[in-house]
Amino acid sequence: MAEAKQLSGAGLRGQSAGETALCTVGQSGSGLTYRGYDIKALADQVEFEEVAYLLLYGKLPNVQELQDYKARLKSMRGLPAALKTVLEQIPANAHPMDVMRTGCSMLGNLETEADFGQQHQHIDRMLAVFPSIINYWYNFAHYGKRIETETDADSIGEHFLWTLHGKQPDPLHVKVMHASLILYAEHEFNASTFTARVCASTLSDIHSCITGAIGSLRGPLHGGANEAAMAMISQWQTPDEAEDAIMGMLARKDKIMGFGHAIYRDSDPRNAIIKAWSKQLSEQVGDTVLFPVSERVEAVMWREKKLFCNADFFHASAYHFMGIPTELFTPIFVCSRVSGWAAHVIEQRANNRIIRPSADYTGPDERPVPGLEDRD
Numbered sequence: 001m002a003e004a005k006q007l008s009g010a011g012l013r014g015q016s017a018g019e020t021a022l023c024t025v026g027q028s029g030s031g032l033t034y035r036g037y038d039i040k041a042l043a044d045q046v047e048f049e050e051v052a053y054l055l056l057y058g059k060l061p062n063v064q065e066l067q068d069y070k071a072r073l074k075s076m077r078g079l080p081a082a083l084k085t086v087l088e089q090i091p092a093n094a095h096p097m098d099v100m101r102t103g104c105s106m107l108g109n110l111e112t113e114a115d116f117g118q119q120h121q122h123i124d125r126m127l128a129v130f131p132s133i134i135n136y137w138y139n140f141a142h143y144g145k146r147i148e149t150e151t152d153a154d155s156i157g158e159h160f161l162w163t164l165h166g167k168q169p170d171p172l173h174v175k176v177m178h179a180s181l182i183l184y185a186e187h188e189f190n191a192s193t194f195t196a197r198v199c200a201s202t203l204s205d206i207h208s209c210i211t212g213a214i215g216s217l218r219g220p221l222h223g224g225a226n227e228a229a230m231a232m233i234s235q236w237q238t239p240d241e242a243e244d245a246i247m248g249m250l251a252r253k254d255k256i257m258g259f260g261h262a263i264y265r266d267s268d269p270r271n272a273i274i275k276a277w278s279k280q281l282s283e284q285v286g287d288t289v290l291f292p293v294s295e296r297v298e299a300v301m302w303r304e305k306k307l308f309c310n311a312d313f314f315h316a317s318a319y320h321f322m323g324i325p326t327e328l329f330t331p332i333f334v335c336s337r338v339s340g341w342a343a344h345v346i347e348q349r350a351n352n353r354i355i356r357p358s359a360d361y362t363g364p365d366e367r368p369v370p371g372l373e374d375r376d
């Protein structure tokens with residue numbers, strides 16, 4: 001086992017910044033629970049919509065509640081004409097996370113949250129429509145196609161794949177999407193969730209909270225790591241080539257994307273789950289390169305640095321095997337994490353005090369303002 005991780009120092013590490021009943025990270029079970037349910041049991045046994053309902057409505061839905069919830073989400077997939085017009089203006093070389101950010105913000109202009117009593121309606125709408133937003137833009141910008149976003153898909157994961165590829169997806173891929181969306185749904189006070197909570201603490205609207213969170217998730221030290229990991233592993237043709245390259249990167253003290261974690265000490269419980277799905281997908285497509293390369297990188301990182309794969313690393317190969325373009329990896333994270341972000345906004349609003357920490361001042365002592373002509 002790796003040595004205990006130092007939870008102190010910069011980055012507010014190890015400091016409690018508030019309370020939550022939504023999630024524990026690194027405490028019990030396999031190390032991640034949503035409202036007391038272990039992540040492995042959830043990923044094995046339920047659909048993403050059940051987890052979203054659990055986070056947002058406080059309990060796992062019964063048969064009728066799940067049926068009603070899925071029907072409600074299904075009815076909310078359509079894009080307003082003004083949003084389509086905005087999406088059509090965004091160039092093909094834009095980053096899809098910027099498209100998500102703009103799409104969410106524009107939705108907030110068209111369907112503004114007038115009072116917090118409407119929060120659930122707006123949250124459900126975002127969950128339902130985010131896959132439509134990204135894949136409408138993607139298909140229009142890259143292929144000039146105006147896709148139909150009101151699909152017959154039974155779930156958000158299936159809707160994502162259907163609107164991306166324009167056809168009903170492989171049932172195995174739908175299963176993987178459920179697991180993936182469940183793994184990404186919630187993670188306590190991570191950077192993007194904290195962004196959402198800070199915004200919520202000013203009593204701002206739900207679209208501002210989620211737009212800000214999307215901006216925080218975009219960075220390669222957070223959600224953007226799944227794309228960065230894909231860019232890295234796709235350079236290598238053999239495990240030996242990967243090992244040589246990783247050794248060089250470590251010697252240069254480069255960051256290896258998809259490894260390490262701010263809280264977990266010796267493993268991220270989400271990794272084993274997505275890795276198993278990635279292996280199955282690799283066999284389905286007859287891959288002999290990407291999965292063995294990924295496994296070697298995992299082994300070398302542990303051997304050399306005791307650094308382990310986080311949730312992002314094997315998501316890269318899993319998504320790739322399902323034919324998902326690399327730049328859409330982090331937007332899928334958004335389609336899932338919006339459930340966790342929104343649950344935190346609800347929680348913050350229910351017991352709010354504006355989040356406003358202090359800073360340790362390191363600038364000059366107080367001094368007089370020099371006249372313009374006296375300055376260097």
Ligand SMILES: CC(=O)SCCNC(=O)CCNC(=O)[C@H](O)C(C)(C)COP(=O)(O)OP(=O)(O)OC[C@H]1O[C@@H](n2cnc3c(N)ncnc32)[C@H](O)[C@@H]1OP(=O)(O)O
Pocket residue numbers: 005220221222223225254255256257258259260261262263307310311312
């Ligand atoms: C869904 C998610 O958001 S999961 C996180 C996704 N992000 C990534 O995969 C990006 C790569 N990983 C990292 O940058 C970091 O591990 C983070 C941002 C996740 C956590 O950062 P921290 O909590 O500051 O890392 P930590 O304190 O464990 O770092 C300890 C040492 O290991 C090094 N280290 C940590 N992660 C890595 C890595 N992936 N590659 C190389 N070195 C690393 C740090 O540079 C640090 O070295 P130092 O003591 O010489 O400065």
Ligand SMILES: O=C([O-])CC(=O)C(=O)O
Pocket residue numbers: 184186187189190191222262263310311
């Ligand atoms: O908790 C974190 O810092 C990052 C993370 O794994 C997540 O948000 O899923």
